[in-house]
Amino acid sequence: MKKLLSGNEAIARGAWEGGAHFGAAYPGTPSTEILENLSKYEEVLTEWSTNEKVALEVAIGASFGGARALVAQKHVGLNVAADPLFSVSYIGVTGGLVIVTADDPGMHSSQNEQDNRHYARAAKLAMFEPSDSQEAKEFTRMAFALSEEYDIPVLIRMTTRTCHSKSIVELGERKEVEIKEYQKDFQKRVILPSHARKLHVEVEERLKKLKDFSNNFEYNKIEWNSKDVGIIASGVAYQYAKEVMPEASFLKISFSYPLPDKKIEEFLKGVKKVIIVEENDPIMETEIKAMFPGYEIHGKDMIPMINELNPSIVRESINPEEKKEKVDLGDIPPRPPALCPGCPHTGVFYILNQLKAIVAGDIGCYTLGALPPLNAMDSCVDMGASVSNAHGLDTVFRKLKGEKKRVVGVIGDSTFFHSGITSLIDLVYNKGAATIIILDNRITAMTGHQENPGSGKNIKGEPTKEIKIEDIVRAVGVEDVHVVDPFDLKNLKKVINDAIHTDEPSVIITKRPCALLFRKVKWSPLKVIPDKCVGCKICVRLGCPAISFRDNKAVIEPTLCTSCGLCADVCPTDAIVPVDESGTNIRDYWDYDEHVNNRDKEVK
Amino acid sequence: MELQSIIICGVGGQGILLASDVLSDVLIDAGFDVKKSEVHGMSQRGGDVVSTVRYGEKVYSPIVGEDEADMILAFERLEALRTLKYLKKDGKLMINDFKWDPLPVATGTLEYPEDVFERVKRKTNNIQIVDAVKVAEELGNIRVANVYLLGVLAKEMAVKRDIWESVIKRRVPEKAVEVNLKAFDKGYSGN
Numbered sequence: 001m002k003k004l005l006s007g008n009e010a011i012a013r014g015a016w017e018g019g020a021h022f023g024a025a026y027p028g029t030p031s032t033e034i035l036e037n038l039s040k041y042e043e044v045l046t047e048w049s050t051n052e053k054v055a056l057e058v059a060i061g062a063s064f065g066g067a068r069a070l071v072a073q074k075h076v077g078l079n080v081a082a083d084p085l086f087s088v089s090y091i092g093v094t095g096g097l098v099i100v101t102a103d104d105p106g107m108h109s110s111q112n113e114q115d116n117r118h119y120a121r122a123a124k125l126a127m128f129e130p131s132d133s134q135e136a137k138e139f140t141r142m143a144f145a146l147s148e149e150y151d152i153p154v155l156i157r158m159t160t161r162t163c164h165s166k167s168i169v170e171l172g173e174r175k176e177v178e179i180k181e182y183q184k185d186f187q188k189r190v191i192l193p194s195h196a197r198k199l200h201v202e203v204e205e206r207l208k209k210l211k212d213f214s215n216n217f218e219y220n221k222i223e224w225n226s227k228d229v230g231i232i233a234s235g236v237a238y239q240y241a242k243e244v245m246p247e248a249s250f251l252k253i254s255f256s257y258p259l260p261d262k263k264i265e266e267f268l269k270g271v272k273k274v275i276i277v278e279e280n281d282p283i284m285e286t287e288i289k290a291m292f293p294g295y296e297i298h299g300k301d302m303i304p305m306i307n308e309l310n311p312s313i314v315r316e317s318i319n320p321e322e323k324k325e326k327v328d329l330g331d332i333p334p335r336p337p338a339l340c341p342g343c344p345h346t347g348v349f350y351i352l353n354q355l356k357a358i359v360a361g362d363i364g365c366y367t368l369g370a371l372p373p374l375n376a377m378d379s380c381v382d383m384g385a386s387v388s389n390a391h392g393l394d395t396v397f398r399k400l401k402g403e404k405k406r407v408v409g410v411i412g413d414s415t416f417f418h419s420g421i422t423s424l425i426d427l428v429y430n431k432g433a434a435t436i437i438i439l440d441n442r443i444t445a446m447t448g449h450q451e452n453p454g455s456g457k458n459i460k461g462e463p464t465k466e467i468k469i470e471d472i473v474r475a476v477g478v479e480d481v482h483v484v485d486p487f488d489l490k491n492l493k494k495v496i497n498d499a500i501h502t503d504e505p506s507v508i509i510t511k512r513p514c515a516l517l518f519r520k521v522k523w524s525p526l527k528v529i530p531d532k533c534v535g536c537k538i539c540v541r542l543g544c545p546a547i548s549f550r551d552n553k554a555v556i557e558p559t560l561c562t563s564c565g566l567c568a569d570v571c572p573t574d575a576i577v578p579v580d581e582s583g584t585n586i587r588d589y590w591d592y593d594e595h596v597n598n599r600d601k602e603v604k
Numbered sequence: 605m606e607l608q609s610i611i612i613c614g615v616g617g618q619g620i621l622l623a624s625d626v627l628s629d630v631l632i633d634a635g636f637d638v639k640k641s642e643v644h645g646m647s648q649r650g651g652d653v654v655s656t657v658r659y660g661e662k663v664y665s666p667i668v669g670e671d672e673a674d675m676i677l678a679f680e681r682l683e684a685l686r687t688l689k690y691l692k693k694d695g696k697l698m699i700n701d702f703k704w705d706p707l708p709v710a711t712g713t714l715e716y717p718e719d720v721f722e723r724v725k726r727k728t729n730n731i732q733i734v735d736a737v738k739v740a741e742e743l744g745n746i747r748v749a750n751v752y753l754l755g756v757l758a759k760e761m762a763v764k765r766d767i768w769e770s771v772i773k774r775r776v777p778e779k780a781v782e783v784n785l786k787a788f789d790k791g792y793s794g795n
């Protein structure tokens with residue numbers, strides 16, 4: 001049977017067909033849908049882990065236990081999991097262990113363009129690079145067996161395009177594999193220096209054997225055609241090159257570490273010159289040039305290193321004379337993403353902007369609070385960094401320069417569970433005094449609403465222990481803790497203002513479900529009374545997509561307004577009235593306890 | 605048959621991904637090799653959305669380069685202009701006559717260009733402007749606007765109407781089938 005599948009769906013399918021027993025991940029674009037789809041197969045147990053390091057460690061445990069396990073994460077997620085990654089390379093596997101890294105050339109949804117093919121080299125692991133969904137499925141299926149045969153964790157390198165593009169896949173059946181009997185193996189799994197020295201020898205031996213595998217792997221394939229130009233390409237770059245250079249000979253690299261040296265040599269000897277088409281870093285180029293000096297090999301002298309490729313970039317890079325004249329279409333206003341209408345984070349950033357606080361931010365939807373008109377974030381580094389960056393800033397201002405406290409760290413609920421907790425312990429332990437605001441919207445929103453330890457449900461939507469953020473915060477020693485409603489702007493402002501004027505660490509938890517999670521509440525769009533509107537634009541500063549400004553008056557788009565009422569709160573002339581036609585104050589539709597506590601009844 | 609590339613673009617929330625899912629299903633049922641590409645993530649937060657569908661005997665790249673798309677179906681005026689760089693010279697451009705202010709326009713920092721229809725002529729004169737909101741309102745269901753627009757696109761393609769009908773029946777809830785088929789036919793018949 002054939003089906004149109006995204007690369008992510010295909011990886012889940014391949015894992016299922018390949019007999020996977022277990023899957024774990026922390027959500028991150030473009031990898032999120034891999035585990036979402038894997039969780040739909042009954043035979044596979046899955047979990048959202050608190051972060052990528054935990055996910056990999058749980059999967060390593062599952063492998064020790066004899067099960068076939070898959071972990072998936074975005075490229076920067078593998079940085080978080082890098083510590084166990086390097087250890088498990090030496091230790092090896094019992095049940096097959098497959099690790100998917102989803103890179104993001106072009107940075108559609110990421111903070112950098114790192115090329116995780118480097119990890120295969122650095123950690124000495126096998127790597128597949130699928131170029132479409134069919135290969136994503138096949139290679140994942142094969143990776144489990146390869147992992148067990150060579151006693152090695154196997155990396156599958158995807159990119160945004162291979163993850164999110166859909167192409168036709170021939171579906172197969174699941175091959176059931178028995179979970180292996182547990183056997184204690186102290187010298188292999190306890191990575192003491194004395195053990196690791198022996199294991200390192202095996203690691204190097206393993207790579208030599210894998211080179212033979214790479215040379216014999218049918219998907220590392222030479223496609224002879226014109227001998228004038230030969231293209232070496234992997235991943236989706238192969239598809240781009242194949243489209244624009246149909247007359248060239250190709251060496252398609254599908255298993256990219258270790259590289260198939262013999263096939264490469266055969267290919268180099270068969271063509272006049274070679275162009276290596278690879279996205280981002282010149283990894284194959286560097287290795288191939290080092291292996292085979294004396295051949296005419298092109299790569300990054302033609303193909304750009306920055307940004308993702310596409311067919312016309314590849315065409316124009318190889319044949320600059322084909323560059324077409326661009327038609328000038330004039331200036332086009334950008335359409336930046338924005339916090340949604342009714343977003344519970346909006347009011348927090350509005351107030352932080354008013355208070356002119358120094359704000360260390362974090363990764364999530366709420367990073368958009370950095371953009372105009374809210375302009376309420378000074379930095380964003382990585383998951384969990386808000387708390388530790390704020391502590392560093394506060395240390396300089398308060399302790400080294402003797403200034404008053406004015407630093408705030410802002411972090412989401414899921415990010416706090418991911419890696420904010422250890423930072424908060426550091427802050428308390430080292431007598432920090434920054435104010436930390438935890439934006440608890442009850443879900444991992446940015447990546448498309450995944451459950452997290454605070455939402456009371458697991459990946460399958462089944463009820464589980466809800467871990468309360470305020471309990472954690474108090475347990476690590478913060479005494480000044482507030483749980484507030486972010487729609488109550490007046491109280492929110494007072495609590496934040498008080499907190500940043502004390503000399504002790506304080507945590508404010510703003511609790512409201514994500515606006516997109518709660519569509520079923522009755523709402524009644526707010527209206528602007530034109531005669532009362534003086535055109536001061538204060539409501540516009542909320543950055544709410546439902547509010548626009550025309551003919552010197554604010555206008556509210558009724559199809560977008562969720563009646564959160566923030567604009568009515570900030571309007572200085574009462575031109576926006578939070579009362580609907582029936583005379584009911586819209587606040588009554590947003591009853592806090594009902595909204596927060598009964599979320600589960602309303603969702604889905 | 606030569607490789608064909610269609611882009612559907614607009615603003616997050618306009619039903620673009622559903623429309624391109626229907627289009628892909630139709631092309632698979634019509635016997636083509638199909639690849640479809642879009643980017644998830646930030647675009648879900650009111651940003652622009654671009655979905656590319658490519659079909660033919662054999663498709664390699666899931667995305668299309670600049671000046672290479674055969675047709676663009678734009679659900680919003682400004683997004684037509686933003687995506688136009690991908691259209692072939694004198695390729696077919698279908699624009700839904702609908703304006704959705706991006707945030708910098710809504711806040712009064714930038715102006716929404718009034719001359720979109722003039723500017724697009726720098727790239728193509730093969731333009732069709734339709735009003736999907738009006739048609740959908742006449743049919744009493746604003747949510748069928750995207751299926752009407754698919755009808756407009758279908759008119760330009762050599763795929764039998766039966767296939768479109770069977771995919772729409774499969775893809776939309778049973779009670780909405782009739783109104784969606786009506787909307788499709790409005791676009792397909794061009795009146």
